[in-house]
Amino acid sequence: MDENTAFPGASDESKAEYILSNVAEVVERILTFVPTKSLLKMTCVCKLWRNCARRVLRVQQNMTWVSASGPSNCDGHALCPKLADEVENIYILPKTVLVMVDSETFNGQDCCYKQKKARKSHHGPDSIEELNGLFPKGCDIMGVATPGIVLTPTGSHSGAPKEFQEGEAGYAIMFPRMEGVDIRPFHFCKNTISEANLVEAGLVNNTDLRVVLLFGYDAFKPGAARFLNQVLEPLARSKVLIAGGHVENVFSPKRKCCDRGSYGVVGLTLSGPKIQGASVLLEQDVSSAKAAEAIIQRLKAANLPERNTLGFMFACVGRGHNYYNNQRNVEADTFRKVFPNIPLFGFFGNGEIGCDRIVKEDYNLCDMDSDGLQHGYTTVMTLVHLG
Template sequence: MDVNFEYPCTVTGSQAGYVLSNVAEVVERILTFVPTKSLLRTACVCRLWRNCARRVLRTQQRISWVSATGCGSGEGHVLCRNLAEEVEVRWTMGHVLCRNLAEEVENIYLLPQTVLLMADSETINGQDCCYKQKKARRTDGSDPVEELSALFPRGCEILGIATPGVVLTPSGSCSSLPQEYQDGEAGFALMFPSMDGVTMRPFHFCKQSFSQAALEEAGLVGNPDLRVVLLFGYEAFKSGAARFLNKVLEPLAQSSALIAGGHVETVFTHPRECCGRGSYGVVGLALSGPRIQGASVLLDQDVSSEKSAEVAVQRLKAANIPERNTLGFMFACVGRGHNYYGGQRNVEASTFHKVFPNTPLFGFFGNGEIGCDRIVTGNYTLTETDTDSLQHGYTTVMTLVHLG
């Protein structure tokens, strides 16, 4: 049977223009398919589009990330080229990481408020070298911190860390298999939008800036809503660094918060006016809010096989952390990885993926680990710890952080 459909009228250009200029529901629906950087540009068209864009941005409360790796062949360097077309900063680096990140950042669907940026130490050391050469030729007085900050929205807090090795989940899907990179170039940028019920505060302490008032300002003490602290010490082998870290950990050890992290090599996004380059210190993120949940387990030195690693990671299941809007973190000793598992690569990252197939995993191989077995949920199942039991060597701290 033939059926002829007759349309009483067609949508003309003027009608479409009327809808796009006056019907907020249609405009808002269309803008949900537009990446954030393009969305910010379209918000300049008119008041209606600006208001629709703002509403769309408020709904984008899921974490996003970009990650990239390099072949080490000198073709381009990832973390240091401009991440946006508008930023006319030409960093002649020599590796691949930043170029890949630049392309992928164009397609994110959130407005980042806080960025956790990690890259391998060789990448960052090469960056510093190139900066010194480039800076001699620059006349505008800019520095790496300012240039890197310019790549993200104004007011976005950026915490950049260089480590001996990187653990990352490839961009695109939470279910992608995470990878351990103990050699070669690798890096990632975790981007956190403004989220209802979640307060995220980056902090930075050195021997000049550390005080009780600074701890309170960072939300690390006197904060009943504190749930998770990601904490990283740098220049840890300098004289006095261990005592300094103990001072920072002491008020946190007995708190009802999850503490996880480790020792990294350098921090490359914080100005050092207070203490100078080469001085030791601590940086991190304090996460507060009733919607946040977390859990961590310690893979001790006796965990040295794929089977024992899976048994250890299975302990995280007891926390019953929701999978949605949850991140996994892996902070491992440089002495672990494939050398620790008899040449078998990616053991711990693959084990995490087997237990939590829909949770992305990020982290590093560092010079010491911070954390313990701890669960922070609505019921607060905790164990008493002190600063000594939070610090380890030749271990891995596996952590889940749920942001509601």
């Protein structure tokens, strides 16, 4: 039956109207080309479009990211206007967002954690509110500021990652709701750490837990090391990959549980049977590109799928070009040489957390105590596969 038989005497306009009002397959196909913000508005058109839009959102399960480096032409951090523009055009509905920015130019004075005074003070509360306002209600946003940033340019998995040990830089990794993957944020300070709260956060007695990204703040204050061990000890004994380090401050979400200047940890738990991970430790004696490549090649031997996989690099602020005879971007370039199609993110911080470990179906891993997870003048290089 041709279209003239199906719609006798009908105009092309009325035919199109009928199809867009009644043929779900056509509507759903069209909506796959619509960015998420516009797609959400289209759910108000009619019941058919609402159902089609929901199905489209359910299948858009690949994470995405936005990154930026400065200096910015506006009053806020360089990431804020870039993110505002790009969020209009993304094709996922963010459920969890991990934001990392340089602490030198992002001044979070209104957050509940004390921060060293930034040399540039025109960033801060407005930037924080602007970031939080970009994402839908119910989206979990975790934001940290660190001495340096490692990022991959927006829009390309094969883009060359860059190390920014100074200057304005930041990124936001956006995770949608994914089948078989549960990503949850957590925060503990000395007022909230307890066995019951660790269990509730999914850090203890969670058989589906695969990866923990963990970031400590104010880690060098009296009592902070003992506090951190309360979190790390059960994780060190588990079949879980732990990676992260110590940051300058946490600016999102706002917390009222701890006093200004109190130490604590924040992070993300990644649970689910589809998640796999691997990490290696570049120790203090790794100070050449050749030596770095030999260690990173061990990640390749883990044989993780590269599709829907992220790389993380958590390095000591004392490494980078200072460690490699003024050669810049050594570790990021080496990672890209070994994994040309995996984006790399991370930071230069005040201490590193992690070890050599592989988390797969057969759970090949190295046993490690909590002290063996904490390092200085090292780099933790990590792969996380989201299924």
